Amino acid sequence: MTSIRHFPATYPLPDWRNFGVMLRALLGINGLALVAALVMSPGLSGWLASYIDLAAIVEPLLLICLGLLAFARDLLWRLPLRLGQALVLALAGALALVLFAYWQSIALNDAVSPGRAALLAMIAAAFLLGYFELRARAFSPAQSEARLAALNARIRPHFLFNSLNAVLSLIRARPQQAEAALESLSDLFRAAMRDPGELVSLADEIALGKQYLELEHLRLGERLAVDWQIGPVFMGLPIPPLMLQPLLENAVYHGIEPAPDGGTVRIEISQRGDALWIAIANPTVGQVQHAAGNQIAVANIRERLALYYDLEARLEIETGDHRYEVRIILPCRQKAA
Structure with missing residues (x-):
């Protein structure tokens, strides 16, 4: 019998096909991008321009990552929780590494090294996973x-x-x-x-x-x-x-x-x-x-x-x-x- 125990709000590794999960991921990562733009900008006048430049880099990575996670959702759910979370972190880091290396090879981005980008992507993914795990505990x-x-x-x-x-x-x-x-x-x-x-x-x-x-x-x-x-x-x-x-x-x-x-x-x-x-x-x-x-x-x-x-x-x-x-x-x- 299908039960609420199978629904996304009750499991720490989220249902990446759920619209609410995708929306929260998009808002969370864009919120982090806003904060990062505010930190990197020399003044408030250039904050919005910095965010737009950063979003142009973050959004493709985020959308590709969400698409792959949605495709692999059932496989991830069959794994132990910590292993599934580790694979999500690894996927985010690997995607960032590959994309930034590619952009660097065609001279589109020289500001951030691929290794640093992979580390930042994994930190952002860890932030999201932590949020979803806390939310799952609240909706146990x-x-x-x-x-x-x-x-x-x-x-x-x-x-x-x-x-x-x-x-x-x-x-x-x-x-x-x-x-x-x-x-x-x-x-x-x-x-x-x-x-x-x-x-x-x-x-x-x-x-x-x-x-x-x-x-x-x-x-x-x-x-x-x-x-x-x-x-x-x-x-x-x-x-x-x-x-x-x-x-x-x-x-x-x-x-x-x-x-x-x-x-x-x-x-x-x-x-x-x-x-x-x-x-x-x-x-x-x-x-x-x-x-x-x-x-x-x-x-x-x-x-x-x-x-x-x-x-x-x-x-x-x-x-x-x-x-x-x-x-x-x-x-x-x-x-x-």
């Missing part, structure tokens, strides 16, 4: 999973109590439907009690969402209509648990219940390139308190996405005339990194 698996459990715990009472109320309303009038509803409710309990650090398949998450909506349909009747639009997506794709259900609950509670005539909840799931798109739309009736209530689940899911995917996933909200839509965009990962 135990802390991350405890936080995910706390976030999931905020969700559980809402849909479990709502579902229980729906079942109670059926016990006397429609006992057979109540029995079927209790079976669905037991599945919801199992989902809520699942290890929050484990990912689930897209098919399981969709099935859970459908069970929840069936329970709500028993309570709301014809006032609740559902429109599923599922494109050609890989149903075994691992995604974080309880992504759909809280948003579906929001759509029902904030969009359908306040409307005298009810409405339609539209769920669209599609794959666009290397990203999975999940969009949930519902009608709105203008109540300020209901619109504000949406933000609790949205903030919850946004924080969980950050724990799982760093900067690679995002949550977007679009509001219009009598319409509210939440979109989740996730990277398609068919196996643990």
